[in-house]
Amino acid sequence: MLPPIFGVLFDGFAYGMLLFLLSVGQSVTLGMMNFINLAHCSFAMLGGYVTVLLVNRYGWPFFAALPIAFLAAALASVAFERTLYRRLYRASDLDQVLLTIGITFISVAAAAYIFTTAQQPLQLPAYLRGSLSFMGLDFAVYRLILIGIALAITALLVACLEYTRFGAKIRAAVDNERMARGLGIDVDRAFALTFALGSGLAGLGGALAIEIVGLDPSFAFTYLVYVLIVVSVGGLGSIGGSFAAAAVLGISDIAGKYYVPQLGAFLIYLVMVGLLMWRPAGLFGKR
Amino acid sequence: MAEPLLSLRKVTAGYGEAVVLHDVSLEVPENGSLAVLGRNGVGKTTLLLTIMGFTHLRGGSLAWRGRDISRLPPHRRAAGGIGWVAQEREIFPSLSVEENLIVASRPGAWTLAMTYKLFPRLAERRRNMGHQLSGGEQQMLAIARALMTNPALMLLDEPFEGLAPVIVEELVAAIKTMLAGGSIAIVLVEQHTDIALELTSEAVVLERGAVAHRAASKDLQKDLPTLDRLVGLRVATST
Ligand SMILES: Nc1ncnc2c1ncn2[C@@H]1O[C@H](COP(=O)(O)OP(=O)(O)O)[C@@H](O)[C@H]1O
Ligand SMILES: [Mg+2]
Numbered sequence: 001m002l003p004p005i006f007g008v009l010f011d012g013f014a015y016g017m018l019l020f021l022l023s024v025g026q027s028v029t030l031g032m033m034n035f036i037n038l039a040h041c042s043f044a045m046l047g048g049y050v051t052v053l054l055v056n057r058y059g060w061p062f063f064a065a066l067p068i069a070f071l072a073a074a075l076a077s078v079a080f081e082r083t084l085y086r087r088l089y090r091a092s093d094l095d096q097v098l099l100t101i102g103i104t105f106i107s108v109a110a111a112a113y114i115f116t117t118a119q120q121p122l123q124l125p126a127y128l129r130g131s132l133s134f135m136g137l138d139f140a141v142y143r144l145i146l147i148g149i150a151l152a153i154t155a156l157l158v159a160c161l162e163y164t165r166f167g168a169k170i171r172a173a174v175d176n177e178r179m180a181r182g183l184g185i186d187v188d189r190a191f192a193l194t195f196a197l198g199s200g201l202a203g204l205g206g207a208l209a210i211e212i213v214g215l216d217p218s219f220a221f222t223y224l225v226y227v228l229i230v231v232s233v234g235g236l237g238s239i240g241g242s243f244a245a246a247a248v249l250g251i252s253d254i255a256g257k258y259y260v261p262q263l264g265a266f267l268i269y270l271v272m273v274g275l276l277m278w279r280p281a282g283l284f285g286k287r
Numbered sequence: 288m289a290e291p292l293l294s295l296r297k298v299t300a301g302y303g304e305a306v307v308l309h310d311v312s313l314e315v316p317e318n319g320s321l322a323v324l325g326r327n328g329v330g331k332t333t334l335l336l337t338i339m340g341f342t343h344l345r346g347g348s349l350a351w352r353g354r355d356i357s358r359l360p361p362h363r364r365a366a367g368g369i370g371w372v373a374q375e376r377e378i379f380p381s382l383s384v385e386e387n388l389i390v391a392s393r394p395g396a397w398t399l400a401m402t403y404k405l406f407p408r409l410a411e412r413r414r415n416m417g418h419q420l421s422g423g424e425q426q427m428l429a430i431a432r433a434l435m436t437n438p439a440l441m442l443l444d445e446p447f448e449g450l451a452p453v454i455v456e457e458l459v460a461a462i463k464t465m466l467a468g469g470s471i472a473i474v475l476v477e478q479h480t481d482i483a484l485e486l487t488s489e490a491v492v493l494e495r496g497a498v499a500h501r502a503a504s505k506d507l508q509k510d511l512p513t514l515d516r517l518v519g520l521r522v523a524t525s526t
Contacts, residue, residue: 179377184365
């Protein structure tokens with residue numbers, strides 16, 4: 001028999017993996033490109049609404065909708081990067097914040113206009129709603145799958161960054177942008193691709209989040225806060241850092257709600273403050 | 288047919304509002320070699336940065352094999368065949384030696400194997416990270432990395448600066464091997480006037496951002512009064 005703490009750890013870790021998917025792109029754009037994209041969770045929200053539309057209205061299988069959620073967010077981010085973000089790469093932090101927070105407000109209003117402010121129900125097939133019993137505890141199938149997807153993506157990202165030529169080019173451009181250009185690396189293109197990849201993962205996270213936390217237009221702001229916590233605790237630009245921070249914060253959030261309900265959702269902020277006092281640059285941060 | 292590989296016509300350039308180079312004109316033919324001499328701060332590095340496209344071009348034009356490249360961004364100039372070895376070497380610290388080479392590589396005669404053959408020490412240290420190298424090894428890596436782009440023109444910014452004489456000898460030998468292949472031109476910025484003139488056929492001397500003197504390298508080697516006046520004499524003291 002497993003004590004209930006394992007159930008709390010499991011739920012917390014699953015929630016952490018969701019936070020990881022939502023935030024890894026933000027960490028990369030902030031850490032590598034020094035661009036403050038507060039509209040990151042609007043791309044996540046887009047992924048969520050695309051999934052709701054495809055599954056509920058057009059009857060797509062949930063798993064077929066996930067890649068489309070990824071693509072929709074990635075493509076939308078490229079469109080914004082090309083037309084708006086690119087102009088502000090060398091602008092002040094304040095300019096970047098104002099532009100992207102404005103985009104977030106617009107996305108929230110647009111979502112409310114098109115989909116109303118109601119929570120979107122997602123009709124999942126029965127097998128995804130079930131759970132597996134193991135040593136007296138029930139593990140939700142959906143959360144198991146969520147963890148599996150997040151682990152696979154982490155492995156893929158790390159492998160891509162550490163062991164491919166494209167990954168080495170990204171690291172070179174982060175180390176020394178001028179030298180990278182001087183050797184013929186198209187730094188703008190590499191960054192645009194990275195940005196699209198990060199936004200696509202947020203879109204995937206938005207799709208996977210519906211079943212766990214629901215979806216309404218406030219998503220773009222609510223989860224922006226969590227994403228920024230994960231990014232600052234994990235350390236800018238560090239995939240491993242985002243992963244560790246998301247896991248720790250997910251577990252402490254769920255554990256807090258379970259064991260000290262009076263503190264409720266507040267515990268996650270205490271954990272953040274504690275971790276940042278211990279390591280101001282974040283768990284894996286360099287600066 | 289005698290289209291120069293690179294030509295600068297009345298180039299005026301600098302950083303932001305500051306103008307450093309004034310009306311600089313020069314040509315480098317295919318497989319040519321040009322020494323760029325001059326005291327500290329006269330604009331030698333700025334000249335190379337301008338050829339790469341990293342400075343603010345205010346007047347004049349640059350052409351590559353007859354095509355105007357004045358507005359071409361740096362990465363396209365590099366892809367077009369200009370290899371750059373920066374004065375500060377600028378090795379990527381979080382990449383291994385081998386990754387430093389691989390990120391730069393483009394198809395051509397200079398493969399990883401060929402480059403390691405030229406610099407066997409780099410092969411020994413291939414798994415080391417960029418920031419773990421000695422100054423001499425960093426310089427070898429900077430040259431090797433530029434070679435991996437298979438350039439038609441290599442810009443070398445004081446490659447022997449601050450290195451022990453044995454390392455300098457090793458690098459000179461490597462550069463000679465590289466030139467002996469007969470498919471690469473160089474622009475060599477150097478304070479070691481004697482070595483620079485020995486490695487090149489033509490030379491220009493800069494003073495306050497302008498070309499103050501031009502000569503064949505072997506003539507300038509003997510022209511001690513000019514060297515003394517424009518470069519200051521390292522010539523007499525070094526071998
Ligand atoms: N990034 C920069 N911004 C403004 N001025 C610069 C910059 N880099 C160099 N300079 C100035 O340009 C002049 C030429 O410098 P440089 O080209 O580095 O000379 P050299 O390589 O011949 O020693 C110097 O007066 C230097 O102060
Ligand atoms: Mg210099």
